[in-house]
Amino acid sequence: xxxxxxxxxxxxxxxxxxxxxxxxxxxxxxxxxxxxxxxxxxxxxxxxxxxxxxxxxxxxxxxxxxxxxxxxxxxxxxxxxxxxxxxxxxxxxxxxxxxxxxxxxxxxxxxxxxxxxxxxxxxxxxxxxxxxxxxxxxxxxxxxxxxxxxxxx
Numbered sequence: 001x002x003x004x005x006x007x008x009x010x011x012x013x014x015x016x017x018x019x020x021x022x023x024x025x026x027x028x029x030x031x032x033x034x035x036x037x038x039x040x041x042x043x044x045x046x047x048x049x050x051x052x053x054x055x056x057x058x059x060x061x062x063x064x065x066x067x068x069x070x071x072x073x074x075x076x077x078x079x080x081x082x083x084x085x086x087x088x089x090x091x092x093x094x095x096x097x098x099x100x101x102x103x104x105x106x107x108x109x110x111x112x113x114x115x116x117x118x119x120x121x122x123x124x125x126x127x128x129x130x131x132x133x134x135x136x137x138x139x140x141x142x143x144x145x146x147x148x149x150x151x152x153x
Contacts, residue, residue: 076107
């Protein structure tokens with residue numbers, strides 16, 4: 001009879017690169033193409049609990065109602081800085097090299113915020129509650145980086 005061996009925990013140091021393309025769905029596709037083509041930001045309103053989410057999603061995070069393209073609403077473009085941080089290290093998954101500022105901006109008309117880059121301001125000048133506005137990329141590709149960054153309004 002074979003003897004069962006017991007192995008202790010071990011770590012594997014590995015780095016995986018996975019290039020992929022995925023379908024953003026009807027809601028995500030509409031959000032990104034409107035951002036690219038019209039430089040407008042869409043949220044989605046849940047009629048049941050009257051919450052507006054950005055970016056839009058197909059399920060309400062509060063009451064789990066199904067949401068559709070008919071529930072899309074234009075929000076922003078200005079909003080309020082809810083929190084922020086200075087990133088001082090670079091990782092391969094970061095879309096830009098450090099140092100850079102990330103903040104969570106809750107756009108006017110939305111009930112949720114979203115993380116994005118903040119530029120054109122010194123970190124020491126930022127404060128929670130600061131009004132922010134988007135700066136759109138010159139070359140837009142239908143992704144979240146079509147908003148290049150937010151800056152003080």
